[in-house]
Amino acid sequence: MTKELVHIADIGLSLKDEREIFLIHDRNVAWVAEEVAKSTSVKGVISIDTSEELKTLETVEAIERQLIEAEASRSAIIIAIGGGITTDLAGFAAAIYKRGIRWCAFPTTLLGQVDAAIGGKTGANLDGYKNMIGAFHMPESTFICAEVLKTLPERQLKSGMAEMLKTFLLADEKAYLKALEDGPTQELIAKAAAIKEAVVERDPFEKGERACLNLGHTFGHAIEHEARGSITHGEAVAMGIVLAARLGESIGMSEKGLTERLKADFAKAGLPVECHYSLAQLKEAMAKDKKSGADGKVKFVIPARPGEYAFKQLNPNDLHFDTK
Ligand SMILES: NC(=O)c1ccc[n+]([C@@H]2O[C@H](COP(=O)([O-])OP(=O)(O)OC[C@H]3O[C@@H](n4cnc5c(N)ncnc54)[C@H](O)[C@@H]3O)[C@@H](O)[C@H]2O)c1
Numbered sequence: 502m503t504k505e506l507v508h509i510a511d512i513g514l515s516l517k518d519e520r521e522i523f524l525i526h527d528r529n530v531a532w533v534a535e536e537v538a539k540s541t542s543v544k545g546v547i548s549i550d551t552s553e554e555l556k557t558l559e560t561v562e563a564i565e566r567q568l569i570e571a572e573a574s575r576s577a578i579i580i581a582i583g584g585g586i587t588t589d590l591a592g593f594a595a596a597i598y599k600r601g602i603r604w605c606a607f608p609t610t611l612l613g614q615v616d617a618a619i620g621g622k623t624g625a626n627l628d629g630y631k632n633m634i635g636a637f638h639m640p641e642s643t644f645i646c647a648e649v650l651k652t653l654p655e656r657q658l659k660s661g662m663a664e665m666l667k668t669f670l671l672a673d674e675k676a677y678l679k680a681l682e683d684g685p686t687q688e689l690i691a692k693a694a695a696i697k698e699a700v701v702e703r704d705p706f707e708k709g710e711r712a713c714l715n716l717g718h719t720f721g722h723a724i725e726h727e728a729r730g731s732i733t734h735g736e737a738v739a740m741g742i743v744l745a746a747r748l749g750e751s752i753g754m755s756e757k758g759l760t761e762r763l764k765a766d767f768a769k770a771g772l773p774v775e776c777h778y779s780l781a782q783l784k785e786a787m788a789k790d791k792k793s794g795a796d797g798k799v800k801f802v803i804p805a806r807p808g809e810y811a812f813k814q815l816n817p818n819d820l821h822f823d824t825k
């Protein structure tokens with residue numbers, strides 16, 4: 502359930518009945534953790550460094566050890582404070598500590614607020630492949646607070662814009678156009694979060710509809726893998742959505758001209774739109790994507806036009822179009 506906070510201190514009221522609160526925070530947002538600790542009494546604070554390289558089981562183990570040392574019981578609750586890396590790792594740590602304790606997400610990136618911290622997917626990377634291990638473990642609450650974005654670097658803000666535009670491209674043309682005009686306002690952040698929450702409620706374990714949120718991610722994850730840390734997740738997603746539209750146009754499922762339109766829109770939002778990798782390079786990475794089935798087919802999300810999408814099962818080896 503998402504909860505909007507006007508001030509960070511308001512979190513204290515939401516947690517007033519908790520006796521055993523553990524904060525797990527990204528070191529870069531220590532100031533948010535300090536503010537939270539002022540408004541409620543906490544039993545322990547665990548600081549972590551974040552990067553895709555550190556988004557591993559080792560980091561999760563280090564968290565588990567600190568919870569054991571601090572004698573966290575099964576009634577403890579974890580508050581994960583940070584971007585998507587932190588909420589994915591801390592949520593995963595909560596999912597497996599003593600076979601599962603409760604947690605709340607307090608996302609401090611725009612990407613976290615509209616996407617990563619909603620829906621209960623938690624996990625870590627393995628051997629350089631994204632989110633290969635993990636668990637579905639729903640946060641009790643996701644706290645959305647515009648105030649925490651004030652220290653977020655511009656590039657990260659734009660990266661979050663990519664996920665926000667993705668959500669609106671799937672379901673809300675009007676909001677898509679407004680987001681391009683106004684940027685990430687509190688109102689639009691809440692709207693994107695609500696759309697994702699509703700999709701997750703209808704299909705929590707991704708048996709069907711929820712897979713729409715992977716728009717741009719099949720190509721995006723492959724691009725992210727090839728780029729080896731030089732681009733952000735949202736930047737990869739933006740490029741991935743453009744490629745999904747290109748694929749859609751090549752098989753007659755996207756409206757004509759959508760690829761060029763999205764390129765212009767994303768460029769306006771300060772996002773990269775040109776993919777520097779060949780289809781052959783991306784196919785190899787896609788083959789290892791956890792979403793490919795036993796028959797090698799991948800469920801692509803094709804943007805039909807702003808506000809509409811369709812699924813298409815395809816073997817990446819059968820794709821033929823120019824990525825550049
Ligand atoms: N679980 C899901 O459903 C889901 C969905 C989308 C993405 N993700 C995951 O989320 C991750 C990306 O998340 P992200 O973009 O939030 O990245 P991130 O967690 O790496 O945060 C981005 C950077 O901003 C810093 N930062 C965070 N908040 C800040 C703030 N308020 N002020 C200053 N600096 C701040 C972080 O230290 C980091 O350097 C990926 O690993 C991706 O796989 C998960």
Ligand SMILES: [Zn+2]
Nearest residue numbers: 616664734738
């Ligand atoms: Zn994403």
